[in-house]
Amino acid sequence: MEPFDSTHYLIINNAWEIKLLNKHTGEITDSPFGESSNAYDLYKDSSGRYWVSFYGQGVKCYNQDGQLLTSYNTRNSNLSNDIVLDITEWDKAIWLATDGGGVNIIYPDTHDIQILSNKENRQFPANSVTCLCHSNNHMWIGMVREGVLGAERFYHYLYQSCTKPSLRLVRQMPLMPMGR
Numbered sequence: 001m002e003p004f005d006s007t008h009y010l011i012i013n014n015a016w017e018i019k020l021l022n023k024h025t026g027e028i029t030d031s032p033f034g035e036s037s038n039a040y041d042l043y044k045d046s047s048g049r050y051w052v053s054f055y056g057q058g059v060k061c062y063n064q065d066g067q068l069l070t071s072y073n074t075r076n077s078n079l080s081n082d083i084v085l086d087i088t089e090w091d092k093a094i095w096l097a098t099d100g101g102g103v104n105i106i107y108p109d110t111h112d113i114q115i116l117s118n119k120e121n122r123q124f125p126a127n128s129v130t131c132l133c134h135s136n137n138h139m140w141i142g143m144v145r146e147g148v149l150g151a152e153r154f155y156h157y158l159y160q161s162c163t164k165p166s167l168r169l170v171r172q173m174p175l176m177p178m179g180r
Contacts, residue, residue, distance in 0.1 A: 002044040005064075010050065012039045018052065032066025043087035043094075049108075051094055053084035059096060061108070072106060078113040079104055081127075088132045090139055097129035103141060116141075116151070125149060 001021070004010040008020045010031060018036040020029045030036065033052065040055045049069060050062045058073030072079045081101025088095050094106040102117025102124060118124045131142040141149040 002042055002050070010042060010044075012042060016040065016055070018042065032064075033062050034066065034068075035060070041084065041087050043089065045089045045094060045108075046092065047108075051087050053087060053096070056082050058082045059084050059087065059094075059106075070108075070111070072104075072113070077111070078115070080115045080117060080119075085129070086131045088134055088139075090134045095132050095134075095139060097132050097141070099128050099130075099144075102127045103129055103132070 001012075002010045004020060007024060008022055011019050011021045011028075013019050013028070016037060016039050018031040018033055018039045020031050021027075022029070033050075035054065038054045038057070039052055041053045043051045045051060048064060050064075051059055052062065053059045058071060058077075058079050060071040061069045063069055073082050074080070079096075079098075079101070081098035081104070083099040083101075084096045084104075085099055086097035092108070094108060096104040096106065098104060102115060102120070105114040105116070106112075107114070116124050117127045119127065126143040126146040128144040129141055130144055133140040133142070137152055139151045141151060143149065
C-alpha cells in the first residue's frame with residue numbers, strides 16, 4: 001500500500017490487482033494504471049514515480065497520472081530476473097529483490113542496472129532474495145535460505161575525485177531454525 005493522493009491509497013488486492021482505496025469511505029476503484037492484474041509489489045519513490053512489479057514480467061515505472069514511463073525486464077534490459085518480490089529505494093536508486101537473480105539496482109537517471117548475485121560476485125551468498133530493508137547506512141537483504149545480509153554504501157576515491165558509489169557486503173546473519 002502506497003499513498004496516492006490526499007484521498008486514496010494505491011493497493012494490491014488479494015486477486016493481485018492494483019486498485020485505489022478511498023481512505024475516508026473504504027471504496028475500492030480501478031487504478032489509473034492501464035495494466036493492473038498479476039501485480040506483486042509496488043513502491044512510490046522520492047520523485048513521485050510508482051514502481052510496480054508484475055509477477056514474471058519485471059518492473060514498470062509510472063507517473064502519478066498512470067502513464068508508463070519505462071519498463072525493465074530480461075528481454076529489454078540487463079535485469080537478471082523477471083520475478084521481482086520487493087522494491088525499495090536508497091539514494092535515488094531503485095533496489096529490486098528477485099527470485100533467482102539476486103538484487104538488481106536500477107539507477108533511473110541513467111537506466112543503468114547493477115546486479116548483486118553469486119553469479120556476478122562469489123561473496124554474495126544467494127540469488128533468491130525475498131525482501132529489502134534500508135536502515136541508516138545499510139541495506140538489509142533477506143534471502144530464502146541463507147539468512148540476512150547487510151550491504152554498506154561507500155565510495156571509491158581516485159585522485160581526490162569521487163567516482164560512482166559502490167557497495168561492500170558487511171555481514172551475513174543466518175536465521176535461527178523455527179522452534180528453537
